Amino acid sequence: MWIYEKKLQFPVKITRPDARMAKIMIEQYGGCDGEWGAAHRYLSQRYSMVTPEAKATLNDIATEELGHAEIMGTIVRQLMQGLTKDQIIEGGLEAYYVNHGFGVYPCSAAGVPFSAAAFQSKGDPITDLYEDMAADGAII
């Protein structure tokens, strides 16, 4: 199970809203290689791991990715808060706004809803670890 701690892993304190930045940053929340993808990838793949090292690592990085998802959700939310109608339109956020308002919805920067189709879990630890390297390599 999981225990929630009422703090971010790394602080987020955004003082100036930015529609365009919010539109871009949401990719790392709900995009193909975003934090929800990473968390669900590792959470699902950990069952196939065979060594104690790999089981512990997948379990713990999955947990950490949940914390990263919280950071990204916070960034998106704080970037949107206080935007004016003109700023929303100038920043290209109107298509998102008409559906979600200032709510945080897991989707890519292009508006594609988050999907488990973004990752794999093949039942083979080596295959899964290669998939992990590809996913994390996309970010690094």
Added chain:
Amino acid sequence: MEREMMLQKLMELDFLAVDLGLYLNTHPTETEAINAYNQTIEAADTLRMKFEAAYGPLCSFRSYAADTENWQWKNDPWPWQTTANPSMAGKECM
């Protein structure tokens, strides 16, 4: 301000604990890392106790904050609110 400083220090210690824990998963016999992990956990727990006593629980259970009359867990600020977080302005990594 005191709250932000304490929280930032706690975040730093917990961040370090997570990273050391991940390292130890694959390097379980490195005593230097085990010692660093134990020291970090102890320092973080000491600070966590102080923070929770002053500003309310960080965990809805297993918390150091003892409260018999008022359920503080629900109280603002929640982590996604700007008011919950210390400012990192001027503290950027170079």
